[in-house]
Amino acid sequence: MRLTINGEERELAEVSQPFTVTALIEALELATVRVAVELNRDIVRRANWDETLVNDGDTVEIVQFVGGGA
Amino acid sequence: MSAPASDSLAIPGLRLGSKVYASRLLVGTGKYPSAEIARQALAESGSDIVTLAVRRVNLKRDAEDSIWNQIDLSRFTLLPNTAGCYTVEEAVRTALLARELGMGDLVKIEVIADQKTLFPDNAATIEAAKILIKEGFTVLPYVTDDLVVCKKLADIGCAAVMPLGAPIGSGLGIRNPVNIRLIVEAMEGTGVPVIVDAGVGTASDAAKAMELGCDGVLLNTAIAGAQNPVAMARAMRLAVEAGYLAQRAGRIPMKLHASASSPIEGVIG
Numbered sequence: 001m002r003l004t005i006n007g008e009e010r011e012l013a014e015v016s017q018p019f020t021v022t023a024l025i026e027a028l029e030l031a032t033v034r035v036a037v038e039l040n041r042d043i044v045r046r047a048n049w050d051e052t053l054v055n056d057g058d059t060v061e062i063v064q065f066v067g068g069g070a
Numbered sequence: 071m072s073a074p075a076s077d078s079l080a081i082p083g084l085r086l087g088s089k090v091y092a093s094r095l096l097v098g099t100g101k102y103p104s105a106e107i108a109r110q111a112l113a114e115s116g117s118d119i120v121t122l123a124v125r126r127v128n129l130k131r132d133a134e135d136s137i138w139n140q141i142d143l144s145r146f147t148l149l150p151n152t153a154g155c156y157t158v159e160e161a162v163r164t165a166l167l168a169r170e171l172g173m174g175d176l177v178k179i180e181v182i183a184d185q186k187t188l189f190p191d192n193a194a195t196i197e198a199a200k201i202l203i204k205e206g207f208t209v210l211p212y213v214t215d216d217l218v219v220c221k222k223l224a225d226i227g228c229a230a231v232m233p234l235g236a237p238i239g240s241g242l243g244i245r246n247p248v249n250i251r252l253i254v255e256a257m258e259g260t261g262v263p264v265i266v267d268a269g270v271g272t273a274s275d276a277a278k279a280m281e282l283g284c285d286g287v288l289l290n291t292a293i294a295g296a297q298n299p300v301a302m303a304r305a306m307r308l309a310v311e312a313g314y315l316a317q318r319a320g321r322i323p324m325k326l327h328a329s330a331s332s333p334i335e336g337v338i339g
Contacts, residue, residue, distance in 0.1 A: 068123025
C-alpha cells in the first residue's frame with residue numbers, strides 16, 4: 001500500500017486487512033506516543049481509529065505536541 | 071483577629087474564557103537546553119499555562135523523543151499554538167489537530183506573514199479567530215500592537231488579545247509602550263484581557279508590560295534562552311507580580327525638579 005505520510009511517500013508492505021488507522025499507527029510504532037491523525041485532510045478521532053480504513057493513495061498527517069512558544 | 075496585611079495585596083487571577091488562572095505569566099516550551107532545565111524553569115515560573123507547538127511526528131526509528139513527552143505537564147493547562155502557520159487554513163487545521171491531541175479548547179492563533187520578523191498577518195488572524203470561535207475554541211490571538219485589530223478581535227469574541235512587544239525571540243522588550251497602553255485603554259470595559267506576547271527579553275520588560283496595565287505576559291525565549299533559565303523564570307514571576315502591584319499602587323508623578331524627601335527645618339549649621 002502506498003501512502004503519503006507527513007509529506008513523504010511511503011510504501012507499506014504486507015499490511016493487515018482491514019487496514020485501519022489503528023493498524024497504521026501500530027505499523028509505524030507510534031502506539032505509545034500521544035498523536036493526532038488527519039486522513040485526507042479530515043481529522044480521525046481516536047475513538048474512530050479502529051473503524052476508519054486507510055486506503056491506497058491516502059494522505060496522512062500524524063502530529064504530536066513539541067516544545068514551542070511561537 | 072484582623073486579616074494579614076498581605077491579603078489586600080493579593081493578586082486576583084487572570085480570566086480566560088470560562089476559567090480563572092492564578093498566574094499572569096504564560097510560558098512557552100521551546101528552545102530549552104534540556105528536559106530537566108525546562109521542568110525546573112516551568113516550576114519556578116509559577117505559570118499555570120504553558121504553550122506547545124504541533125508538529126509532524128518524526129517517523130524515523132531512532133528519532134529523538136520530544137522532551138515534552140518526558141515531562142509531566144499534568145499540572146499545567148496546555149495552550150497549543152499554531153506556530154509555523156502562514157495561512158488561515160493551516161492555522162485552523164493545526165488548532166483542530168491540537169484539540170484532538172486532547173488538550174481542551176484553548177488555542178493561541180498565530181498566522182505569520184513574514185519569515186524574518188515573524189510578524190502576524192492580522193487580517194488572516196481575525197479570519198482564523200472567527201472560524202475557531204465558531205468551533206468552540208477559547209481563542210487567544212497573537213497580533214501586532216494595533217488597537218484597531220485588537221478591537222476587532224475583542225468584538226468577535228476572542229478570550230484575550232495578545233499584542234507583540236517586539237519580534238518573537240528578539241529580546242527587544244516593549245518597543246512601543248504607547249501602543250500597548252492605547253490597547254489596554256481600548257479594552258477597558260470589554261472584559262477582554264491584554265497579554266503582551268513576544269519580544270520580552272528580561273524581567274524589567276515583563277514588569278513594564280504589567281505597569282502599562284496589561285493583564286498578563288506570555289514569553290518563551292527570555293527564559294529558555296537565558297544563561298540561567300531557572301533564575302530567569304523566577305525573575306519573570308516576580309516581575310509580573312511587581313508590575314501588577316505597582317500599576318495599581320498609584321505611582322508618584324514624574325517631575326522635572328526635585329522634591330525633597332527629608333524635612334527642610336532642623337538642618338545643622
